[in-house]
Amino acid sequence: MDFQELLASSFEALLLNKVRTALAGLGIVIGIGAVIALVSLGQATQASVQNSIQGLGANLVTVSPGSQQTAGGVQGGFGSSQTLTLDDATAITAAKFASISQVSPEVSRRGQVTAGRNNTNISITGATPAYTEVHNVTMSSGTFITDQDVSSTRDVAVIGPTVVTTLFGGGDPTGQVIRINKIPFTIIGITVSKGGTGFANQDNIVFIPITTAQKTVFGIDYVNSIAMSASSANSIIQAENDSGYLLLQRHKISNPTQADFSMVSQSDIISAASSVTGTFTALLAGIAAISLLVGGIGIMNIMLVTVIERTREIGLRKALGAKDNLVVTQFLIESIILTIGGGLTGMVLGITLSYVISVFIGLPFTISIFAIILAIGVSGGIGILFGWYPAKKAADLSPIEALRYE
């Protein structure tokens, strides 16, 4: 009996009992499909979280005033220190570090903003033109704050789309006047919505020149933070070092652990977020492992039952002159056909399922090659093993024992 005949008779045996074949195949399909769908969705969620962090700004490094925590020391509240100045930012810009492409000094407080009868309490941010580059801000109309606005301490303002709605009820208010702490500011531009919510709402904000903010509105001479864009993702650490040592030197501090400022880079945020999504992925891996186990046990059971049910058939085939190897090989081929068929169907099902769900809940669609290999590897292995093993045991029986099997 050559291989081609063996293959043909395996197919024949599978087609003879369609219900049994379909049930065994279904076990494999569901086992593999569930794992692929679950792991793919987990990875999509992770990618989605990373994308949102990426959207905060490209290769962002933020310097904040205040000491880093030292042993036994007390760290001041965020933004309460006054150690960073506009000159620090200018010095970083002037040093022309290759690692840093943009420097954006910022001051920010909440304040009352009015237009006619409407008023709102929102974030008032003193900024320079670099702000748009560092924080990915784009304009829907007008212009952002210019260098002239900053150097001449002009009373001009750029407002976010939420402010347009709350103060003007829509339309394009460019050229109109709003009052910040009773001081009139002319609106010169409106930003495009960034879609943030709550504390990090980037749409409910008013930008004014940083010099105007310091002198006219807040009456301070320090800045709340200096945000910088590293020139590439690889130069983030270099950017932290370059600007950090320059600031230490300017502040006359020799020991970096006693710095009067702290730095957070976007990669820190990403790694923090990654550890969160990593936990999430571990959870999903746990779910996947359980579904692999459950799917695997399902496949194991149906294969065991299927083969044990056919013990008499094995006995008969042996009584008619089939050698043990031939019988086992036929069952092995049957399991492989079932597993490959079920595996491919399960793969298509899993991918379709994760596509539908990701479209439904608005996640990016990703296919986890790892999950596919894992699912097909484990479930396929189980399917083949438990198709082969009971067949091998049945073939080891004497033909008469197998024939008498009930």
Added chain:
Amino acid sequence: MDQISISHVRKVYNTGDVETVALDNISFSIKKGEFVAIVGPSGSGKSTLMHILGALDTPTSGTYILDGQDVSKLSKDQLADIRNKNIGFVFQAFNLLPRTTALKNVALPMTYAGVPKDERNKKAEQLLKDVGLGDRMNHTSSQLSGGQMQRVAIARALSMNPAIILADEPTGNISTVQAEEIMKIFQDLQKQGHTIVIITHEPSIAVYAQRTIYIKDGKIEKEVKNGKGTKN
């Protein structure tokens, strides 16, 4: 010449702590072309004897010489070859593959012998015509009566043209009329030169044989020649 020669065969089954002696010191021989019936009540060990004769099982001790070959010394694969080429089986329960056509059932032993597809289909068709089932070739076992199933089983037993046909209660599950037809087929086969060994507990079936070996409690009780097998 003796085709089958059994001497001092003993078969013991171990089920847990209990030892059951199925066959105890059995010796006999069967000549080529002979028609022999082995008769005994249930539990007498006649089925065990049949399994040993058919190389389906091996004796615990003693020797079994088939065509000059000591079967008790063969490997599993060699035994499979003997079952395939030297012996044709007819079982009480027919043992046809379920959901499989009569033609494929008959062709199955030839598949294992590596006979090409065209050739084995032609042979299987001829055999089914010979047993009177030319119009039932593509019927599956559920579409056949007991007698028809047994005729398919006989056609299958003949497919490798074996020297010996072993039948274990071949008429046990079919009607008396059908049983008579089946026994006629066996007599014809003997005339064509096959050695036939039939196991039964019915004396009415044993009379078709030339010689009857009576078995009781795993031992040979007596041997009777009745000669009717060749007279018909």
